[in-house]
Amino acid sequence: MIRLEKRKEPSKFWRIANPFLAVVLTMLAGAVMFAMLGKDPVVAIRLIFFDPIFSETFGSYSRPQLLIKSAPLILIAVGLAIGFKANIWNIGAEGQYIMGALFGAGVALAFFPAPGWYIFPLMVAAGAFGGFLWAMIPAILKTRFNTNEILVSLLLVYVAERILAAMALGLMRNPDIAGFPGSRDLRRYDAAHNAELFANTGIHWGVVAALIAVIFAYVMMTRHMLGFHVQLAGQAPRAARFAGVVPARLVVICLGISGALAGLAGMFEVSGPGGQVRIEFATGYGFTAIIVAFLGRLNPIGIVLAGLLLGLTYIGGELGQMMLQLPGAAIQVFQGMLLFFLLALDFQTNYRLRLTRGARA
């Protein structure tokens, strides 16, 4: 008979091993799914997980693309993870991402067509501020009126989407192209263009920012008092209060940081790979980043790996469609399965299975 037994302490081994195991299980389950669809499972898995990096045909192009796709995920997830550790649940990073993009693009469009080295730094500041501002709404509502930040931040995503549409159709519309929504292409405005820093590497300022954020978060969580407070508030709220943690302040700080980072991600995207403010600008980075944060164990280094993996599933998913006619929904299924297997496996971090002798049924 199999019996469940609660571990005295969560298993450190499984905490680290589970994400890897979840990836392997996702590959296996994916292979079964592809086989059922009548596709060669080995080829499918190879296309999704290996070809974007190692293929001779695509590798040199898609390796840099991996950075472009992963950078916003990592940047957003690092911020979210800080809050998640303190049990502060910002689910609305997508909205903060949109607002950051709008603020950043707004600065650029206000200066157009002036040259000037100061424009891009101003956009960066505006982008972070836009995301911060949008995150302050759930923060203040929570600290003042004790509303639920999960619901408020999530619903504000839909508000942000409407503002985005209004901007693309109205205020920020490119006046030079009659009738079509969407702003000027920032990639064609040198002072505002978040271009590749080195040709064909995929490294733009957003990638640099993600790296800085990861280091910053790592130092903060392991070395700084604030990191200690965050961990304490998450694990032992009562003890945290005795240690002098002010819950309201922590809510504002955590939502503020994650909002600002999501805003930055949006700004770097709209001025670089995205190129312009358009109605369909937001493609779900803010939501996928939640998977990245959890898959990375809320640890900055883990988040880098998880972000790269999720970026890989996007790019590999496209290759799978193109080369093998896998359905497009396969990417979403993959991402969903990753989180699903991880959550299921995390069970054994806290519990263990015991084989015991028992009567046969």
Place this chain on the structure above:
Amino acid sequence: MSLKKTLTASVLGAALAVPALADTTKVGFVYIGPVGDHGWTYTHDVARLALEEELGDAIETTYVENVAYGADAERVMTQMALSGTDLIFATSFGYGPDMNTVAARFPDVKFEHATGYIQETDNVGLYNARFYEGRAVIGHIAGKMTQTNKVGYIASFPIPEVIMGINSAYLHAKAVNPDVEFNVVWAYSWYDPAQEAAAAEALIEQGADIIMQHTDSTAPLTVAQDAGIFAFGQASDMSAFAPEAHLTGITDVWAPYYIERVQAVIDGTWEAGNVWHGINEGMVGFAPMSDLIPEDIRAEAEGMIAAIAAGEYHPFTGPINRQDGTPWLAEGEVASDGDLLTMDFYVEGITSEIPN
């Protein structure tokens, strides 16, 4: 183009160019929605399959669905070019900037952009369908058949193509029913069944007894059937989804064009063009007219289709005033293609405003 960009482009092009297999022509399709939408993307995929059927072993086709505008589209098209694709069809208007960026890097690959307007290099061709011709016909049917004099219109994005469709349908409904009113709801999506269903419900609540859609899902039709009213399908024959509500619908017929263009690539005669085909060329078609439409109205509709196809009638023939009452087309004057393709105003009589 700056020196840096030129260098980047040539380095990328030289380092990554892959010679295509000489014997098979590879054709790639970039879709904005899922192939199962039964609307816009579905019709392009039907045409892709027809293309395979027609040209057989001479070609190989592939597609990527749900490709977002921007960086994703640029990457998908680049990957297609890298894998030796000879001709890429990108089937949504927002792919313009991305397609032109990729086209500049891969001068040997041919590109065709549906409903686009940006043509920066000579390997980018544009094609579009005169859907407003079809809208005129279903507008006529709606004007004749509505009892409440209220027609509900589910629109996607306020771009010239959609505004043109609303104007065309309204003008022809109004011509046969001076009391007709159009209520327009903007879904801000080409394909969002839940949103489209909600829009249909809102329109029905406002009294609409006929629904038209410029979005791609079948949801509005099923809502209409449940409410016991009529509706028009979109893009493909959607009658099976709501046989008691579906009157007819404009269908998108891309196959002849795709076959012609791919054949041109095979023959080595492909050149970038810019075409706008209508009922006459067969790019705009109709789902079978339902028996729900009274016979005389069906005959009128058929007559109108024939007149448009023959070039005897243009749906935008003056006198037509703009919404604000200023004259647009004088008596007998026909709208120019340029005017239509940049249309950003409603015609006189429509009471709502274009979102801005």
